[in-house]
Amino acid sequence: MDLLVDMNLTPRWVPCLVAAGHTAQHWSSIGQPTASDHEIMAYARDHKLIVLTNDLDYPQILAHTHDSAPSVILVRGEPLVPEARGPALLKALEICKDDLSQGAIVSLDLSDRPRARVLPL
Numbered sequence: 001m002d003l004l005v006d007m008n009l010t011p012r013w014v015p016c017l018v019a020a021g022h023t024a025q026h027w028s029s030i031g032q033p034t035a036s037d038h039e040i041m042a043y044a045r046d047h048k049l050i051v052l053t054n055d056l057d058y059p060q061i062l063a064h065t066h067d068s069a070p071s072v073i074l075v076r077g078e079p080l081v082p083e084a085r086g087p088a089l090l091k092a093l094e095i096c097k098d099d100l101s102q103g104a105i106v107s108l109d110l111s112d113r114p115r116a117r118v119l120p121l
Helices: 014-018 037-046 056-066 081-096 098-104
Strands: 001-007 021-024 050-053 072-075 105-108 117-119
Touching: 001 014, 001 037, 014 081, 037 050, 037 056, 037 098, 056 072, 056 105, 072 081, 072 098, 081 098, 081 105, 098 117
Parallel strands: 001 021, 001 050, 050 072, 072 105
Antiparallel strands: 105 117
16 A cells, blocks of 8 residues: 655654555655645645544544545554554554545554544545
């Protein structure tokens, strides 16, 4: 999968995802750190990327716009680092692969059980 890691998550997510066979880039390597959530969403949609974030604004934007892309993975609960949450995220990517490819919001809380909502909301 092709992922865009949001500014509110550490860039250490990129090597974790790449090592598992995904393509990933951190927003700081491609865009302005002050970019709005709408700008980041538009970039992800235009480049067919899945947004990995901890920001509740992304699902809210999708709910208000009724867009079916980009897919968003919302990681909740501390710690938000790949060393602690990486295995659960990689498992969620596999479990929710079909939903994410069609357009979905996948939330992953501390239970490590992903929940997917297909877009549009």
